[in-house]
Amino acid sequence: MAPRARSHDRIATRFAQSLYGRSHHGRRNHARRAVAYRTRFRQTSLPGSTRERARQFQHLLDTLKITQEALAKRYKVSQGEISNSIRLLRLPEVAQKAVISGEITATEARDALVPWVDMPEVIGEAVRHNRDNLNSGVNQAAQKRARSMSDASDHEKPRLFKPTPEQRKELRLRRIWGEDYAFNVELYDRLQTEAAAKVSKRAEKREAAEERAGERETSGRATGKGQGSGRDFRQAALSLEDRLAAWARRRANS
Numbered sequence: 020m021a022p023r024a025r026s027h028d029r030i031a032t033r034f035a036q037s038l039y040g041r042s043h044h045g046r047r048n049h050a051r052r053a054v055a056y057r058t059r060f061r062q063t064s065l066p067g068s069t070r071e072r073a074r075q076f077q078h079l080l081d082t083l084k085i086t087q088e089a090l091a092k093r094y095k096v097s098q099g100e101i102s103n104s105i106r107l108l109r110l111p112e113v114a115q116k117a118v119i120s121g122e123i124t125a126t127e128a129r130d131a132l133v134p135w136v137d138m139p140e141v142i143g144e145a146v147r148h149n150r151d152n153l154n155s156g157v158n159q160a161a162q163k164r165a166r167s168m169s170d171a172s173d174h175e176k177p178r179l180f181k182p183t184p185e186q187r188k189e190l191r192l193r194r195i196w197g198e199d200y201a202f203n204v205e206l207y208d209r210l211q212t213e214a215a216a217k218v219s220k221r222a223e224k225r226e227a228a229e230e231r232a233g234e235r236e237t238s239g240r241a242t243g244k245g246q247g248s249g250r251d252f253r254q255a256a257l258s259l260e261d262r263l264a265a266w267a268r269r270r271a272n273s
Contacts, residue, residue, distance in 0.1 A: 069125040070115055073104035080105075103129050111139040114146050127153050135161065138202075158195045165200035166207040168192065180214035 079090055091098040107118065107128060114132055117123045123146070131153035135141045141160045149156025168190075170178040182190060190201040201207040 068119065069104065069107060070119055073108050076101050077105050077108060103133075106133045106136070109133070109136045111142055113143050117146050117150065123150055123153060130154075131157055138164070140164070161193070161195055161202075162200065164204070165193075165195070165202045166204055166211075168199040168201055178211070179218060180210045182210065186210065 076087075076090065079085070080087065083090075087098045087101045091101055104125075107115070107125060110118075110128060110132055114123075114128060118125055118128050132142050132145070135157055138161070141157060141164065144160040145153055145156035149159070167174065167176070168178055186206070189203055189206055191203045192199045192201055194200070
């Protein structure tokens with residue numbers, strides 16, 4: 020017997036043991052059932068339904084305790100097909116029903132919906148209201164439940180804070196149409212409020228500093244005018260002394 024066939028026999032035997040037990044009907048009955056199941060296991064073909072295929076893959080993985088790679092070799096499919104099929108089982112019921120009814124294809128569900136499987140409300144809204152363009156529908160539904168991380172001044176509500184690496188993780192950032200969005204709305208709003216308070220306080224300090232600078236400038240102008248008058252008086256006094264000294268020298272020489 021070829022090594023691959025022996026491997027399949029071992030898998031089938033383990034599965035039969037899990038179904039029928041080792042001693043419930045005795046060793047002879049168990050052997051017959053194991054042989055029968057090995058035959059069925061070799062002849063079994065995958066169901067046509069995408070969801071049924073996914074369920075069969077998951078059932079075999081859970082029961083036989085084998086890897087996706089081993090299962091892929093058995094059915095001569097790629098490991099990626101198995102993992103992608105199983106991901107479809109994680110979709111909410113409304114999305115699975117849409118796949119079964121053919122309203123959306125398994126490929127569309129896998130590409131557009133599976134990445135959002137942790138947000139069933141986003142998937143549900145997209146499937147109910149925008150089946151013709153799932154990618155756009157998912158993005159629109161997600162935007163309603165998130166906050167934009169844009170800090171551009173022309174943005175409707177620009178971000179005022181600079182998140183730390185730890186805060187970026189807690190904000191649960193995801194990209195929508197090339198832009199980061201925070202899905203931890205509560206944390207985003209708190210950081211935004213704290214940053215807005217700091218910005219307001221800095222603006223108040225700046226206004227107070229400008230007001231004090233204006234007062235000093237006004238006071239300096241007034242003081243400078245008085246000092247100029249004193250300088251003019253001293254210069255006039257010195258000029259008078261010079262003229263008197265010159266007159267005294269002329270008198271002495273005459």
